[in-house]
Amino acid sequence: MNIDDVHGKIKKLQALPPVHVPERVLAEAMKQFEAKFPKSKTLQKELATSIPGGCEHTNAIKEPFPLVMHKAQDCYLWDIDGNRFIDYLMASGPIILGHNYPELRDHVIKIIQEQGPVTGFMVEAELAAAKKIKQHVKSVEQVRFFQTGTEVSMEAIRLARVFTGKQKVIKLDGSYHGWHDQMLLDLHVMGTKNILCHGIPIGCYEHTISVKPDDADRLEKVIKRNQGEGKGGVAAVFIEPPGGDGGTHPLHPEYYKAVREVCDRNDVLLVMDEVITGFRLALGGAQQYFGVKADLTMLGKIVGHGYPSAGALGGRADIMQYLAGGVGGTDKTGSTIQKNAYASGTLAGNTLTCSAAAKAIECIEKTGAIDIAARVADK
Template identity: 45%
Template sequence: MEKKGYSVSKWHDTKEIYEQIDNLLAQPIRRVKRDAMNKYLDYFHTRCKKSKEMITEAKEHIPGGVQHNLAFNHPFPIVITKVDGPYMYDIDGNEYIDFLQAGGPTILGSNYKPVQEKVIELIKECGPVTGLFHEYELKIAKEVKKHFPSVELYRMLGSGTESVMAAIRIARLATGKKKIIKLGGAYHGWSDQMVYGLHIPNTRGFEAHGIPGKCRRNTQEAYPNKLHSLERVLRFNRLRGGTAAVIVEPVGPESGTRPIDKDYNKNIRELCDKYGAILIFDEVVSGFRIGIGGAQGYFDVKPDLTIFGKIIAGGYPSAGGLGGRKDLMEHIAAGLQSGKKRAYAGGTLAANPISALAGYYTIKEIERTNACEVAGRAGDRLTKGLKELIRHYDLPFVAYNQGSICHLETAGTMFTKIFRLGGMKEMKARKHMMEEMGAAYMAEGLVTLAGSRMYTSLADTDEIIDEGLNRFESVFKNVEGVK
């Protein structure tokens, strides 16, 4: 490992990854063979009958039949009733290796018992919420500050989305400027101003249905990993009132789906200083996953504000938080503050005792077990194995990772150039292929995020990873063109 306490053993070759993705996009789509895909789909209809019945009923009561985007999968969502470390079990009794890990927050493994036991004790004693202060609000704030030197004050909030909203308000209030620059393709929650340039760069308000254009008129995007693109926007803004903040996912947009060069964040820090903009790191995914000190510790870059989520509550609800420089964070201090204008932030269930306690003990356990490094080694093993399978079966697929955040591009959906002739049609075809791959993985007993991203955890032993690779191989054997 390059640094103790961090999950990344070696930063990837960004140029090589993009060349491989370009090669993937230049080739015809390589789907699962039709006869094999039919057998995989048959798995759902024969082995997942209770899930199918429940989702069918749920569609009468819930939009689309699920309450969260992660739950959707082709041909229908699976109902999960039990999770334990690296495994999850559905309502029909089927077992899966869990590479979803709830979308990232359970780096200790799902339903980690030492934290679970502390939560149960708290519920018996205090209940889930009081509306007043609880001792673990202080304890978790001190723990975050211990591992993130950039955080002088820390406030828990209800979600990453809320935390981004608060950070942007602070940045605008502190600088007196309005413009916010994000990197194209990045996800920073679903507030009106941030549904901009989602998934694919240069798409601006393409996915902002139901949101008036005026809500995002001060949001801009720069092309990821291209410093000249960011500086061009910063320079343009300087002539028109300036930039309040630049917000980035420090591992790259969409949890590192679009990789960045290792020195990219340092260069962004320099540009923010040059143009007087506040630098916001969105560490919802990377915080306490890339390492005990987040991506900022790995890259040795000090942002002005940091967004927290997912792991910050140990996989329990109400996972959000914002930390940073004292002079900035004081703008969201509770109550009326003399001498400072207030950036309003609320949330009745933010910093509830369960979330604060679970987050505190999760961080303590990450430190005690060296979970980031262990999960990172599992991510390296998984990625190395996937690359070997890709070479063995002569597939155009691309595998890469940022420690315990692993990517497997089989369709390249989010890299499709949608505004060229035939681009939308191609994206739909690639999206459907990605959905089919996800279904094939699940039928083989693998749960992934949309068939293209995996998260590893402390619970992923070498044996778990190797069994996972055997299951991936079973799918790869059935891809078109494989003999």
């Protein structure tokens, strides 16, 4: 199926009228639901007294009440009532080897027993994980680890501004790049601006521009319109492959190369948000799959294969040099403070997560997990 067929099917679905479920059918379904998940229903009432809304997971179905899970193994989840489910979400994407993959789990346990989960200083695992990322993502020359994909997004913006000296960033309408203030614009649903996000001062969007996807000519016009004295300039264009909101709004395969060319012509950095696609579409992520190289690559939970505190920003060495640890040094004369895109995080680059990252990539390599997943999805 080509991209035009995909877009055609999406338009047909969007044109269909809503399906109204008869009240009696809905009432019977709710009755069966409550009978099948009694422990979740009971615990939900208690959860609501300690956790806002009784649920803090974005992808959980909250009506009539969220299910409470007990165990994850291989491709399955079990809830506290003992029901087993096939898990197609896999913690929103990072777990391609399967939940609690034995070789990876045993490796992590050994690391905790022998080295501990975190030191607060450099560890060998950071180098091992960085080398694995560099081996497969050819555009990446250096890597800096973070704790979440949102942190990576925040730092990618800051780093692009430091390197280019420009202020504005461009995102595609409908894309999601973490939940920090600057990027909570037109997320998930195209054209919604900031109506889904409250508590964010309008000034936070001053230097964020949202553009229509799959229109490289329009993108270039927007970049040129913001060039010139007093306009701030565009520092970077952010793309979320395979399309906004985890592929809900799929991009044309040729669009990536077109955006690369636009960025090159206008001295703008291309940032590929591979939080969903890294080590999944291919070992080299969407960049390998679509044949394009980014200036900066964002990786999130995918780095740790489900183990916590995972995120990484990779890119060209001449850009990444501004991410050296610390608050910034001075030049050789000691009279001028060197430019620095400040970043921090006590648990960033910890022993546990970096060890899990290197081992998970090794397991993906030798099992051919990406090809296996693709074959199953094609059935």
